[in-house]
Amino acid sequence: MGSYIKSLDDVAICTMLTQRFSNVSIPASHPAHVGGHNETFIGQLRRHATAERLFDNLHPLDRVSHRLAMSLGGGPVPTTAGPRVRWHWLLNVASGNLLAPTRTSISSVLDQVLRSTSTVDYVVFDAQVAPTASGSFELHPGNPSVPQTVLIGGMKVCMMVLDCPADNQLPGDGGLQPDPPTNPGGETPINNVNVP
Numbered sequence: 001m002g003s004y005i006k007s008l009d010d011v012a013i014c015t016m017l018t019q020r021f022s023n024v025s026i027p028a029s030h031p032a033h034v035g036g037h038n039e040t041f042i043g044q045l046r047r048h049a050t051a052e053r054l055f056d057n058l059h060p061l062d063r064v065s066h067r068l069a070m071s072l073g074g075g076p077v078p079t080t081a082g083p084r085v086r087w088h089w090l091l092n093v094a095s096g097n098l099l100a101p102t103r104t105s106i107s108s109v110l111d112q113v114l115r116s117t118s119t120v121d122y123v124v125f126d127a128q129v130a131p132t133a134s135g136s137f138e139l140h141p142g143n144p145s146v147p148q149t150v151l152i153g154g155m156k157v158c159m160m161v162l163d164c165p166a167d168n169q170l171p172g173d174g175g176l177q178p179d180p181p182t183n184p185g186g187e188t189p190i191n192n193v194n195v196p
Helices: 008-020 041-049 061-070 081-091 100-113
Strands: 122-129 149-152 155-164
Touching: 008 041, 008 061, 008 081, 008 122, 061 081, 061 100, 100 155
Parallel strands: 122 155
Antiparallel strands: 149 155
């Protein structure tokens, strides 16, 4: 989120994440397509989760976000460096912007969504200005530990909504956020797109 909620940068982030967790089939001409696999975007992430659990509370969320964007083959999101760095700084544990319960909630919900036994068809990401019990960012409602789902067109949809207690620009990083986020090692390629 590079400006006030919801800026065009917020929309770009939410759109990228929603596409990455969608049940849309990956066309053969798409950069995310892997030969020999006829799968959806979320199906590809589920297949990937058998080799690497992205949301195990050990993977840095800023790096995971960067990898998800790059795995779509369109480059980093947001495309403008300033808002992108602010978004990644929000996710960076060193910033203190996301309290531990929020980080745990995000990881727990998305980890469950990517399990092979999950009944979630796809995930919709959004952000809204809303008061929170902690006075900080929280996953709506109140940092749940399980996916919050609704039925849309007969499909089970997980709603990932970040509650933002103030309609303010995200704090800057003071030059501390690397762009791209540092690769901690041990990463398994999500698909055939090189992720720097």
